[in-house]
Amino acid sequence: MEYYSRQISNLIGELSRLPSIGSKTAQRLAFHILSMPKNDVKALSDAIIEARENVRYCKKCYTLTDDELCPICKNESRNHRIIMVVENSRDLAAYEKTGKFDGVYHVLHGAISPMNGIGPADIKLKELMTRLSEEDIDEVIIATNSSLEGETTAMYISKLVKPAGIKVTRIASGVPVGGDIEYIDEVTLLRALEGRTEL
Amino acid sequence: MEYYSRQISNLIGELSRLPSIGSKTAQRLAFHILSMPKNDVKALSDAIIEARENVRYCKKCYTLTDDELCPICKNESRNHRIIMVVENSRDLAAYEKTGKFDGVYHVLHGAISPMNGIGPADIKLKELMTRLSEEDIDEVIIATNSSLEGETTAMYISKLVKPAGIKVTRIASGVPVGGDIEYIDEVTLLRALEGRTEL
Numbered sequence: 001m002e003y004y005s006r007q008i009s010n011l012i013g014e015l016s017r018l019p020s021i022g023s024k025t026a027q028r029l030a031f032h033i034l035s036m037p038k039n040d041v042k043a044l045s046d047a048i049i050e051a052r053e054n055v056r057y058c059k060k061c062y063t064l065t066d067d068e069l070c071p072i073c074k075n076e077s078r079n080h081r082i083i084m085v086v087e088n089s090r091d092l093a094a095y096e097k098t099g100k101f102d103g104v105y106h107v108l109h110g111a112i113s114p115m116n117g118i119g120p121a122d123i124k125l126k127e128l129m130t131r132l133s134e135e136d137i138d139e140v141i142i143a144t145n146s147s148l149e150g151e152t153t154a155m156y157i158s159k160l161v162k163p164a165g166i167k168v169t170r171i172a173s174g175v176p177v178g179g180d181i182e183y184i185d186e187v188t189l190l191r192a193l194e195g196r197t198e199l
Numbered sequence: 200m201e202y203y204s205r206q207i208s209n210l211i212g213e214l215s216r217l218p219s220i221g222s223k224t225a226q227r228l229a230f231h232i233l234s235m236p237k238n239d240v241k242a243l244s245d246a247i248i249e250a251r252e253n254v255r256y257c258k259k260c261y262t263l264t265d266d267e268l269c270p271i272c273k274n275e276s277r278n279h280r281i282i283m284v285v286e287n288s289r290d291l292a293a294y295e296k297t298g299k300f301d302g303v304y305h306v307l308h309g310a311i312s313p314m315n316g317i318g319p320a321d322i323k324l325k326e327l328m329t330r331l332s333e334e335d336i337d338e339v340i341i342a343t344n345s346s347l348e349g350e351t352t353a354m355y356i357s358k359l360v361k362p363a364g365i366k367v368t369r370i371a372s373g374v375p376v377g378g379d380i381e382y383i384d385e386v387t388l389l390r391a392l393e394g395r396t397e398l
Contacts, residue, residue: 047209
């Protein structure tokens with residue numbers, strides 16, 4: 001990029017290292033940043049540094065937070081006897097957006113994937129088991145992805161948790177709302193058929 | 200976003216203020232940043248601040264740079280008698296990527312747009328005229344966008360520059376390479392017809 005001066009090239013380079021930011025987007029972002037008021041640029045830069053400096057796991061559910069406990073684990077009005085197990089903090093956010101789940105979460109930070117060398121010890125599974133033994137839990141809802149890794153993880157957790165006498169459920173798999181059956185893969189259609197409910 | 204802790208929410212918020220970064224992308228970027236090595240995060244944050252602090256216009260062509268002159272204006276091996284006029288620094292970069300233009304540039308930082316209240320005095324047009332009167336220029340190539348604003352600006356510049364006896368050209372408008380005639384708008388097709396060349 002010898003047509004950009006060094007610092008501008010450097011900024012574009014740093015931005016394009018971020019996921020899903022190609023070189024065109026990085027250029028657009030860089031020139032936008034260069035045109036922003038200096039205060040806003042400082043706010044952006046500070047937010048990046050501050051969040052990264054202070055990020056840690058919630059002591060209870062292991063989601064990323066900047067405090068000892070995350071806002072959900074701190075919230076006394078939620079049902080702390082129902083735990084939804086998710087793969088990462090973004091999945092937690094996705095369920096929170098539905099506004100219909102009032103239990104708490106447990107974030108695994110991954111899923112079991114022998115192909116990628118990720119075993120049960122590489123995700124926050126031991127932490128889940130410790131939590132189940134220490135707290136009074138009525139139900140564990142497994143909301144890992146509907147992928148090979150997510151399903152493997154769900155099976156594994158279910159085998160670990162069931163002997164403890166805790167109810168274990170799995171979120172339903174099927175045709176997404178608004179989905180066009182014509183374009184949906186066979187495995188999903190089969191799942192939808194297997195999981196059919198009486199009307 | 201009360202399901203994210205304050206600093207994480209803040210980071211997502213700052214990122215989502217950037218153009219073309221929706222809330223989903225901002226979340227993905229934020230969690231990526233939280234997982235990056237601290238050194239890389241510092242490099243990103245520094246690049247943002249450093250580039251913004253030092254950005255200025257090239258004294259000659261008005262592209263954004265961090266030095267008195269941009270790398271292109273500094274380059275003695277380029278043809279400084281041919282100036283390509285572009286709307287912004289990204290358009291300059293786009294032409295540089297072709298690797299086939301060895302002249303220099305002039306960056307207008309906008310285009311004349313009466314609808315948006317942008318007149319000739321709001322873009323670097325006076326600066327272009329000063330440059331043309333001070334330097335020996337053989338040709339001015341107008342490479343503003345092929346939009347209403349770009350065309351207006353091109354006409355305006357051409358009327359200013361021609362009386363000075365300098366050759367003024369406009370980049371060709373027509374069917375893009377690989378373009379499917381079936382899907383191209385009528386105005387472009389008409390332009391392509393008008394601009395036809397003998398084989």
